Every structure is written in C-alpha cells, then in structure tokens.
Amino acid sequence: MVVPPPPQRGTEGPVLPEAQALKANPVEGRGRQATISESTSPASVSRPGASTNPSGRELSPLTEERSLEIDERVVDGPEMRKDSSTEDHMKRMRSGSSNIMVAVRTRSLLPFEKAQGGREVLRVLENKVVVLMDPGTTASDDYLRLNKSRERRYAFDHVFEANCTQSHVYENTAQFLIPGVLQGFNATVFAYGATGAGKTYTMLGSYTQPGTMNLTLRDLFDHVKALKRRNEKHVQIKCSFLEVYNENIRDLLASSSSDYLDLREDPVKGMSVAGISEVGGLESAQEIMELLQRGNRNRTTEPTSANETSSRSHAVLQVVIEQREKGSGLVAEVLVGKLSMIDLAGSERASQTNNKGLRMIEGANINRSLLALGNCITALADQAGGKQSSFVPYRDSKLTRLLKDSLGGNCRTVMIANISPCHLNYEDTHNTLKYANRAKKIKTKVTRNVLNVSFHISKYTQIINELRAMVGKVHIVTDLRQKLATKAHAVTPEELMSPTNDPEREASERWRQELVNNVEERVQLKRSLIDTEIEGQSQQTAKAGVMLSISRWEEQTTNKEAPSDNEGQQKSIGALQQELSSIEESITANEKNRHMLAQRLKDNEEVLRALQAELPNTVHNDDVRAFLELMFRNQVLEVEAMESYEQAQQMLKAHEMIYQIRLRDQMLEEHRLVLTDEQRGQVDRVNSHAS
Incomplete structure (x- = not known):
C-alpha cells in the first residue's frame, strides 16, 4: 500500500481562514485551546483487521512463536533530531515540578475505511496543533452551508503525522526519561486511545519496526553498560509484567498465570502487587524482550468486529534499576529508579464491535476502567486549575490505582494519544483529544528514590x-x-x-x-x-x-x-x-x-x-x-x-x-x-x- 503524502497545511477550503489565523498567531503554552466540557470516555475506532501501523500497513503481532531479534541499527528510517520543545520540556522536568508530556500520533486511513468512503478530518499544524474538522462539511464546496460548530483545535507538546517513524516518536517522547531513571526517578510511558488507533503498534511495534518499549529498553541497557564499564556501582535490574483483565490483576511471567493477585499500598514503594514475579539478573534488552514476548503470549487477546487482535486487557511492564556505590560498607545510598511502560486496551462501542457474551463483558470492564481513568484525569486537571476541593477517584478501578503515581504522584510521565483521522471515528477521536488536552494540565512533582541502607x-x-x-x-x-x-x-x-x-x-x-x-x-x-x-x-x-x-x-x-x-x-x-x-x-x-x-x-x-x-x-x-x-x-x-x-x-x-x-x-x-x-x-x- 502506498502511503499518501501528508496534506498541505492550510490548503483545505473550509479551514483555510482558521489555519491561516492559527499559523499567524500560534497557540502559546499549554492552556490556549478550545475548552470542552463533555465528560464521556473515549470510544472505539472501528477496524476489522490486524494490527496496523500509522501508515495503514498490516503487521504481524509480537506474540508469534519466534525469537525477537533486536537490531541495534535504526530500522525504520533515518535518525531524526529532537524538537526544541522536547529539550525545553526536559529542562522543566529536571526542575522537579512539571506537567505531563502529552503527544498525539495519528495514522493514515485504512483500506476498509477508504472502501466505506472515509475522509480525513484531521490537520496537523507545525507539529504542535491538531485541527479536528466538522465531519459533515469537510468535503462540501458550498461555503454558504459551512458549519463550523463541531470543529475543534488542540495544542500539544508534539503531534506526529502518519509518516513519522517509530524512532522519531521515541526520540521526542520517551528517550529523555532514561537518564532520570538511572538517577533514581520514576518514569511512565503509556499509550491512550480507542481500539484500532495504533496503541499497541506504538508501544510494541513489529519485528522490523520496534516500538517505544523496544527502543527504550535498548537505550536503557546501553546506559547501564556504560555504568558497569566505569565499575563505580553495583547495578541490579528487575522486571515484572502484568495485565489488568476484567478488573483482575494477572502475572504474565508466572508459570501458572491463572491466579489473580492483590493490589496493595506500600508506605514506601507506593502501589505494589503482592506476589508478582520479579525476574532479576538481566544483562541485556534482548532478555527483557524475550520476557515481554512470553508475557504477550499469555496476554488476553480476542478478535472482534473492529479488531482481529484486540487487546482485552491493560498490560503494564515495569523495570526497576537499583544502584549502589561499591565499597560503601554499612552506610550506603541505594538509588531505585522505576520505568513503567503501559499498553492500554482501547475503548470500544458495542454497536460497532458487535460483541456478545464474554466479549461484551470484557468491553464493559475496559470502558469502565478507561472511564475511571478519564475521571481521574479530569479531577487532576481541575486541581491544577485551582480547584483544590476536587476529589480524585483513584479507587474506582484497579487501573487507576496502578497509575496513581504516574498521573499525580512522584513520576515523570509521557502520554501518547493515538487517534484515527477518519470522519467515521470523529467521536472517538474527539474524546481522545479531549482527555489528552486535560491530561497536559496535570502537574507532577518528582523526587529521587534514595534508600539509606544505614x-x-x-x-x-x-x-x-x-x-x-x-x-x-x-x-x-x-x-x-x-x-x-x-x-x-x-x-x-x-x-x-x-x-x-x-x-x-x-x-x-x-x-x-x-x-x-x-x-x-x-x-x-x-x-x-x-x-x-x-x-x-x-x-x-x-x-x-x-x-x-x-x-x-x-x-x-x-x-x-x-x-x-x-x-x-x-x-x-x-x-x-x-x-x-x-x-x-x-x-x-x-x-x-x-x-x-x-x-x-x-x-x-x-x-x-x-x-x-x-x-x-x-x-x-x-x-x-x-x-x-x-x-x-x-x-x-x-x-x-x-x-x-x-x-x-x-x-x-x-x-x-x-x-x-x-x-x-x-x-x-x-x-x-x-x-x-x-x-x-x-x-x-x-x-x-x-x-
């Protein structure tokens, strides 16, 4: 399939005045965009095919029975330079208190969407602004009947078009988190969006185009190898992999993963899962990717009318790095950095997926947990806006309890919102952008995790x-x-x-x-x-x-x-x-x-x-x-x-x-x-x- 070239900015008739005005007076900061008061959760993107990348090509899932080779070269395009906004965001995060970094990634129209007469209703301006146009008037040439009441504009830290490579997305989102993790800070990267929007592709990728998880782990171990070469510290790496399925937590690395685990709040570690398997002694990213591949085989995926490989659970991969100075004796400081990478299940509508029985129950639980996540994002955004009385309902879902530190606690967080450009999925895209727009207002305050062994x-x-x-x-x-x-x-x-x-x-x-x-x-x-x-x-x-x-x-x-x-x-x-x-x-x-x-x-x-x-x-x-x-x-x-x-x-x-x-x-x-x-x-x- 030939990837269509990105649309020329400002050339569409109905949005030309707005686009020109926006380019002449760009949205400054993170708070000057349309304010939407709806509070519904993002819904599905209909897609009856296999996992797709932003260019619309079908890719083999990561759960196939074969060894995952990690290519140390850039396999999906030439290396791209970080945007200046990424460096600015890094400076703000190093100061201790900053907003969540929110990036938006779109994809091309899929073949079946084109067959149904789908049209693109998204425009990207200066890689910062998303214009979501009215789906009822986008293709109309009658300017007298032009209705702009449903057009929305949002500004984010980054907006990635369909032709952006995996490396470019990674280098401008998750890459800057790695030095902080090695300094004892917590970091989280998670993909958010409706089913079929490309979350799993962004996080896991494919065998030829590795995703954010793969690239992050590769860079992380490169930094760890550099530390070990200096022979200054003892470094220990542990990994765990779990899923939240129907509001139950399951260990994906355990030999018998049928048992459900309890989520508990530790006064020192924060939210922790009792009895989770932690694999230690890891020396390379290849070992973790093999564990990730094994866990994905145990992950719950079922076909629906919207997605043949629909993820029916939220997957959380956590990597803990402990560092201790050599020769420190009885009194020593141990730096503990935790990196969490989360692939959320996509919200879906029963009318589009045609789910029945167990699939409908799964979809209801997915939507319920994502609704709780949306409510937490809304409450945290209200608190950031000065409403100190706003209650954050973390306990409404196991997912939100797991993400408590990532959303409003001691963590540096990157949110990647995946959206569809098709006018058939206007409501799903609108809801995803709405919650992403609220999430960027959330502020987190990070501190180093230093354990005093003495x-x-x-x-x-x-x-x-x-x-x-x-x-x-x-x-x-x-x-x-x-x-x-x-x-x-x-x-x-x-x-x-x-x-x-x-x-x-x-x-x-x-x-x-x-x-x-x-x-x-x-x-x-x-x-x-x-x-x-x-x-x-x-x-x-x-x-x-x-x-x-x-x-x-x-x-x-x-x-x-x-x-x-x-x-x-x-x-x-x-x-x-x-x-x-x-x-x-x-x-x-x-x-x-x-x-x-x-x-x-x-x-x-x-x-x-x-x-x-x-x-x-x-x-x-x-x-x-x-x-x-x-x-x-x-x-x-x-x-x-x-x-x-x-x-x-x-x-x-x-x-x-x-x-x-x-x-x-x-x-x-x-x-x-x-x-x-x-x-x-x-x-x-x-x-x-x-x-």
Missing part, C-alpha cells in the same frame, strides 16, 4: 557492638595462646593431651570432659528456658482471648431482659470455659517446668564454678593448666555469645511485631479518616454486632 542497619548497631566486645575477649585468649607458643618448653595441645607426655593426662582429660559436658548442658538448658518463656507468652495471649470472648458473652446475657435458652449458645460458652481451664492447666505446668529449668541452670553454674576452682589442684603442669584455662574461657564465651544471639533474635521479633501493629493501626486510622460519618457509623454498627 537506616535498616541501625537497629542492629547495639548487637554488633556487643558481639565486638565478645570478639575482644576472644582476642585475649588468642594472645595467651601466642604467648604459650613462644615459650621454649611450650608444646602443642595435641602433645599436651598425648598419652606419653604427662602422668597428669588422665586427670586433665577428665576435667576437660566434665567441662565440655557442663557447657553442653548449659546450652541446652538456656535454649529450653527460652522456649518455655515463649510458650508461656503464647499461652497468656490465648488465655486473654478466651477470657475476652467469655466476658462479651456475659455482657450480652446481662443486657438481655430474659436469659437466652439457646442450647447452642450454652454449648459454646461451655466449650470456652473448658478451653480456659485447659489453658490454665497448661500455664501451671509450663510455669513448673520453667522453675525446674531455672534451678537446673543454677546448679549447672555452681558445677562450673567448682570445676574452675578444682583446676589448680587437679593439674600441676603450668602449660597444661594454661591450656585448660584457655579452653574454659573459650567455652564460656561461646555460651555467652549464644545467649546474646538468642536474646537479640527475640528482641528483633518483638520490635518487628510492634512495628507491624503500629503500621496496621496507622493504616486503619487513615482508612477511617477517609470514610464519611455515615460510613463510620455503619462500621461501628458492624463491629458492635460482631463483638
């Missing part, structure tokens, strides 16, 4: 200091051994204990064996005592729970006018009382066992002191006695080290439990503040009934 290690400082003190004692023992080795008559430990060396060997061997047995018994007693104390705490907790249940039952019985004769309740309280009695018996037995262990430990310590006092009278040889004293100190230090370690582990578990409880209470309080008074009342009533 913060995580600080809680172990006290334990480390104690262990260092123990090591100092061991050094004293080592010094004594060295002094013994330097004596003229010094002998090795093996010679000291050999049967032919000293007549006191039997006495010293007996003393050494008693010492070893004593130390082993002490270790076992210490561990048993710690286990007994932990068991006692668990029993006390269980007792408190049972007593609380009994007190609630008694309170309910007291508040009633007549006592309940329900046999089931009587059995229930009887079981609770029996359980309480059993727990109390266990507590008593455990307490007796603890006292017994404590007494045995006390006896063990007395035996140890007796052994220490017995040594000078048992062994008269100075070298043998010095060696046995060293052994005695070494055994005692080992026991003390074991005790310190066990205590430290218990302290860490206790602190971790306290932290988890505080975190839970904080999250519950935050959720409670979000609720309205009526909702709080409902929660209180539910809690009262449950108690």
